[in-house]
Amino acid sequence: MKDIKSFIAKHVVDLPRSGIREFFAVAANMQDAISLGIGEPDFVTPWHIREAAIFALEKGRTCYTDNLGLRRLRNEIAKYVGKNYGIEYDPSCEILVGVGVSEVLDCALRAIINPGDKIMYHEPCFVSYSPSIKLCHGIPVPVKTRPEDGFSFNMDEVRKSWEPGCKAIVINFPTNPTGGVAEISQLRELAEFVVEKDMLVISDEIYSELRYEGGHVSIASLPGMKDRCIFMHGFSKAFAMTGFRIGYACAPKALIEGMMKTHQYAIMCAPIVSQEAAIEALLRGGPSMEKMREQYMRRRDFIVRRFNEMGLDCHLPKGTFYAFPCVKRYGMSSMDFAKTLLEKAKVAVVPGSAFGPSGDGYVRASFSTSYENLMEAADRMESVLKNL
Numbered sequence: 001m002k003d004i005k006s007f008i009a010k011h012v013v014d015l016p017r018s019g020i021r022e023f024f025a026v027a028a029n030m031q032d033a034i035s036l037g038i039g040e041p042d043f044v045t046p047w048h049i050r051e052a053a054i055f056a057l058e059k060g061r062t063c064y065t066d067n068l069g070l071r072r073l074r075n076e077i078a079k080y081v082g083k084n085y086g087i088e089y090d091p092s093c094e095i096l097v098g099v100g101v102s103e104v105l106d107c108a109l110r111a112i113i114n115p116g117d118k119i120m121y122h123e124p125c126f127v128s129y130s131p132s133i134k135l136c137h138g139i140p141v142p143v144k145t146r147p148e149d150g151f152s153f154n155m156d157e158v159r160k161s162w163e164p165g166c167k168a169i170v171i172n173f174p175t176n177p178t179g180g181v182a183e184i185s186q187l188r189e190l191a192e193f194v195v196e197k198d199m200l201v202i203s204d205e206i207y208s209e210l211r212y213e214g215g216h217v218s219i220a221s222l223p224g225m226k227d228r229c230i231f232m233h234g235f236s237k238a239f240a241m242t243g244f245r246i247g248y249a250c251a252p253k254a255l256i257e258g259m260m261k262t263h264q265y266a267i268m269c270a271p272i273v274s275q276e277a278a279i280e281a282l283l284r285g286g287p288s289m290e291k292m293r294e295q296y297m298r299r300r301d302f303i304v305r306r307f308n309e310m311g312l313d314c315h316l317p318k319g320t321f322y323a324f325p326c327v328k329r330y331g332m333s334s335m336d337f338a339k340t341l342l343e344k345a346k347v348a349v350v351p352g353s354a355f356g357p358s359g360d361g362y363v364r365a366s367f368s369t370s371y372e373n374l375m376e377a378a379d380r381m382e383s384v385l386k387n388l
């Protein structure tokens, strides 16, 4: 028999493993380390949502659902998206419920990419975008974002990065890992550009409720954009429901139909218990979400102030639960900086290079941890950085 590894498809062999996982394997084995590396809420899912899941089980709700998701859930999603984002979708055919934004993103990419198609996205970005495009035999086309633009996209960069064959652009505001947001004027410019180039937009709005200054606007709500947008959202972040694995996409019927094929054959449907919990989140989850948002904001103000005081240049993230300070003045790669910090201060942050080459020179520090942990982490970092 040949070497077992030679059975793995070439495009899979070529994919690197996530930089975050590798780094945190080291951090996990260290005693007393404080992790600012976490990419999920430190809050447990609000009780009334957990209770809805338990009640669903008690009622014996243990079957498959419609491939698109429970109709009651799709109705509530349509109401939520209509009310909060100003976009009307038909729950009978324009909404697909999946296993997190991760899955609906994969379905969208698989639905639209022919081998060799190019997909743009702004970078630094969520670790999955580039690999997910490559897994569909697409070509990733990153667009650099910069702190001087608040890590929003810059239209000159978008135009410079565009190449013939670009079929869609993935956007994510507020952005993981930078906390960048896009203002409505910028979204209008981007909308004009995608119309000019006749592209689709995949808009990952998973952090949209966690916007601290200004209101969130979805590009899909701008005139004429709904027809060329796949709006994606989920319950993981704002509702603290990562383990429920539930998310959704809203898009024109033909696109949902295309995405449904992957979803139907690969997944069948999202777990019914999670779908029942998601209905409860949409119906009554607002106040508990607001309380978590207030905590994140208080922690953000603290940690960003402390970073700047200790000499780590850090722009104010206007959304998400991530700060993205610059570490260039220490003259090392972000991986070496993160390793040094872990070793000497026992504080774990994620090297910015895990979010694409343009993330090098930065680290991601999550403030999804207690205020006390943040205070302790800041003290430890300050005493180590003084001597670097």
Ligand SMILES: Cc1ncc(COP(=O)(O)O)c(C=O)c1O
Binding pocket: 039, 099, 100, 101, 102, 103, 126, 172, 175, 176, 204, 206, 234, 235, 236, 242, 245, 246, 247
């Ligand atoms: C920008 C972004 N999109 C999508 C996801 C995945 O979300 P889900 O849990 O809904 O799959 C994450 C998770 O970290 C994220 O940061």
